[in-house]
Amino acid sequence: MSETIVITSGKGGVGKTTTCANLGVALAIQGCKVVMVDADIGLRNLDVVMGLENRIVYDLVDVVEGYCRLRQALIKDKRVDGLFLLPAAQTKDKNAVSPEQMKELMMALKEEHDFVLVDCPAGIEQGFKNAIAGADSAVIVTTPEVSAVRDADRITGLLEASGFSKPELIINRLKPKMVARGDMMDIPDILDILAIDLVGVVPDDEYIVVSTNRGEPAVLQESSRAGQAYRNIARRLMGEQVPFMDLTEKESVWEKIKRMVKLG
Amino acid sequence: MADKQDVSFKGVKEGLYLTLNGNQDFNVLKELLSERLKSAEFFFQGSDVILDTGDTPFSLEQILEIQQILAYPYGLRLKKVVRAETGQAPKEREPKAKPKRQEPPKVRSERNEEPREPVTKSPVSYGKLPETLLYRGTLRSGQRIAYEGNVVIVGDVNPGAEVKATGDIVVMGSLRGLAHAGASGDSGVAVVAFSLAPTQLRIADVIGRPPEGGAGVAREPEVARLKDGIIVVEPLEGTRWEGER
Numbered sequence: 001m002s003e004t005i006v007i008t009s010g011k012g013g014v015g016k017t018t019t020c021a022n023l024g025v026a027l028a029i030q031g032c033k034v035v036m037v038d039a040d041i042g043l044r045n046l047d048v049v050m051g052l053e054n055r056i057v058y059d060l061v062d063v064v065e066g067y068c069r070l071r072q073a074l075i076k077d078k079r080v081d082g083l084f085l086l087p088a089a090q091t092k093d094k095n096a097v098s099p100e101q102m103k104e105l106m107m108a109l110k111e112e113h114d115f116v117l118v119d120c121p122a123g124i125e126q127g128f129k130n131a132i133a134g135a136d137s138a139v140i141v142t143t144p145e146v147s148a149v150r151d152a153d154r155i156t157g158l159l160e161a162s163g164f165s166k167p168e169l170i171i172n173r174l175k176p177k178m179v180a181r182g183d184m185m186d187i188p189d190i191l192d193i194l195a196i197d198l199v200g201v202v203p204d205d206e207y208i209v210v211s212t213n214r215g216e217p218a219v220l221q222e223s224s225r226a227g228q229a230y231r232n233i234a235r236r237l238m239g240e241q242v243p244f245m246d247l248t249e250k251e252s253v254w255e256k257i258k259r260m261v262k263l264g
Numbered sequence: 265m266a267d268k269q270d271v272s273f274k275g276v277k278e279g280l281y282l283t284l285n286g287n288q289d290f291n292v293l294k295e296l297l298s299e300r301l302k303s304a305e306f307f308f309q310g311s312d313v314i315l316d317t318g319d320t321p322f323s324l325e326q327i328l329e330i331q332q333i334l335a336y337p338y339g340l341r342l343k344k345v346v347r348a349e350t351g352q353a354p355k356e357r358e359p360k361a362k363p364k365r366q367e368p369p370k371v372r373s374e375r376n377e378e379p380r381e382p383v384t385k386s387p388v389s390y391g392k393l394p395e396t397l398l399y400r401g402t403l404r405s406g407q408r409i410a411y412e413g414n415v416v417i418v419g420d421v422n423p424g425a426e427v428k429a430t431g432d433i434v435v436m437g438s439l440r441g442l443a444h445a446g447a448s449g450d451s452g453v454a455v456v457a458f459s460l461a462p463t464q465l466r467i468a469d470v471i472g473r474p475p476e477g478g479a480g481v482a483r484e485p486e487v488a489r490l491k492d493g494i495i496v497v498e499p500l501e502g503t504r505w506e507g508e509r
Contacts, residue, residue: 042406044424053423054463054473078476090424091408 004106004116005237006039006135008159010151012122014143015172018208018218020119021049022227025217026234028083032114035074035084037105039131040121041096044088050077051215052085061089064101070108079220084113094126099133106134115237124158132159138167139199144174144185149193156194168199170233175204176247200233202226203247271296273304279312279343284330286320294333301338312343321347339407394431403427403441410447423463432456442466451490456500460486467495 007020017040024036038046041061047053058073063086070086077083086109089096109116120131132138138159142152152169159167171190178184191198205226211218218227219234225245232242270285270293284293313334315327322330327345334340395413405424409415414431425441427433430448432455439457444466446453451468461481465472465488472488472495485500 048423056464057471090406091426 002110002114002116003137004110004118004135006118006120006132006138007141008120008128008131008138008155009122009141009148010124010155011142011148014141014148015202015208016122016141017045017049017119018212019139019141019170019172019202019230020046020117021217022219022230023234023237024050024083024085024115024117025077025080026219026231027115027117027237028077028080029219029231030234030238031082032238033082033112034115034117035086035109035113037086037109037116037118038088039102039118039127041088041127041130042090042093043121044090046119047075047085047087048215049212050085050217052077052087053215056087059087059089060105061092061096064097064105070105079216094121094130097130099129102130103134124154128155128158132162132164135164138164139170140167140194140196141170141172142190142194143172144179144190146185149185149190153194156196166197168197169194170200170202171198172202173204174201174247180248199236200229201244201247202229202233203245271300273300276314278314280340281314281316283316284318284322286318286322290322290326294329297330297333301333301340311340313340314343315345317345317347319347396431397429402437405441412448421457421462429453435460446490454487454489456485456487458485459483460488460497465495470495 007016007023009016020036024034028034036046036050037060038044039060040046044059047056052075055075058068060073062068063070063073074084074086077085106116106118118131118135121127140152140155140159142148156167169191171187174187175184179186187198187201203225205218205224207221207224208218208226211221211224217230218224219230221227229245232245235242270288272283274281274283282297284297288296315330322345327342331342334342395411396416397409397411397413398416398418399409400418402419403409403417403421403425405422408426408428409417410426410428412430414433415427415429416434416436417427418436420437421427421435421439421441421443423440426444427435427441428444428447430446430450432453433443433445435443435455435457437457438459439455439462441462442464443455443457443462445455446468447466449468451470453467455462455465455467459481461474463473467488467490470490470493482499486497487500488495488497490496
């Protein structure tokens with residue numbers, strides 16, 4: 001059984017591409033055959049985050065327009081077996097493909113892979129419509145900010161109107177300390193508004209910036225907490241029951257002293 | 265009805281000379297112009313444009329609309345608007361509102377050739393040299409130059425940008441994007457850059473990419489060329505540039 005999952009958010013910069021890259025790698029490590037599709041034509045990023053930019057010869061638009069065969073455009077990951085990337089075109093724009101063409105492409109990709117992950121562009125226009133065409137299910141990424149949640153809500157509505165029955169939610173970049181202080185939206189607050197199933201919470205992790213710049217997804221780093229969260233989400237996508245991580249961080253010695261001074 | 269002649273482009277020294285037939289319906293003209301630009305795609309990119317509205321004056325709104333079409337997404341700059349009614353090449357000094365004068369249509373087509381003449385009348389005969397495109401400015405992500413001939417870029421080529429030429433490619437700056445020299449199969453061409461650090465390099469039908477985690481970029485100009493089917497990068501020293509051609 002294979003599945004096409006579109007990773008979307010409405011708002012930009014909440015971590016769609018990072019999520020896509022990490023879930024792709026995590027699923028492939030679990031032994032699945034995975035292909036990641038960058039649907040952000042004109043503003044491609046997934047290849048950079050994956051560190052595969054210099055291997056691109058053909059792209060999604062070339063495939064759709066018939067300049068090359070699908071197999072030629074798929075880039076094999078350099079670290080993990082069974083992981084492929086279909087890069088977006090950089091010199092074209094979103095109108096270069098139609099939802100019908102995307103549907104056809106997704107069907108072809110599904111035949112040979114267990115998971116097709118589609119990295120959706122920000123926004124609700126043509127690019128979004130292309131990305132969701134041919135997808136079986138959707139994962140919505142949001143951060144604990146009112147604006148991101150607002151956009152996630154809008155996207156949920158649009159997805160439901162397009163026939164997606166149960167979009168799932170990933171809350172990204174949660175800072176447990178800020179939540180504890182009451183300075184950041186908490187998980188229940190977000191779920192209260194969106195009322196969709198939560199598939200994972202990814203804590204804020206500075207290592208993500210490092211990994212993005214290096215082109216090495218964080219899931220490959222054992223010690224990364226965000227990487228751990230993504231590994232758990234991947235297993236949940238595969239149908240496993242995985243308990244949610246305990247996100248409360250241990251106090252450092254310095255913080256303990258500060259607290260004691262305050263108390264005293 | 266729409267006619268191909270209603271919108272015509274000519275290359276002149278200052279850039280592109282665009283002639284619009286003002287007798288045609290303006291909406292049709294706009295459509296024709298978009299089509300022409302689309303078909304030439306990035307061939308024209310970044311050029312200056314001189315707009316000739318023929319004997320019909322265009323309103324300011326119409327000219328602004330044309331400027332919009334040119335500017336986005338093709339990056340063409342509308343430099344000046346002329347109303348050429350004489351057989352002379354239009355000059356800025358020319359009074360713009362000249363009395364209308366009937367002229368045979370033949371003169372119109374000749375006029376555009378004129379600015380080129382000093383080039384062809386060179387005392388030295390060069391034989392048939394390939395054309396070279398000089399591009400001033402930084403080529404940014406998503407921008408692309410494809411040219412039949414050589415390409416010289418006075419500026420950088422950033423990651424995500426593409427330069428494709430049937431001849432040589434020279435970057436007077438950093439080449440960090442993708443360069444494809446000898447795109448129609450010529451393997452005797454070279455890619456030269458002050459700083460050669462491309463995402464990917466293609467010469468003729470050979471594709472190369474920098475080694476994983478390779479050493480830093482040399483702080484000197486380098487030349488890449490094809491040797492025995494492999495892309496070889498060497499420091500650029502004097503005559504090396506000409507290679508074994």
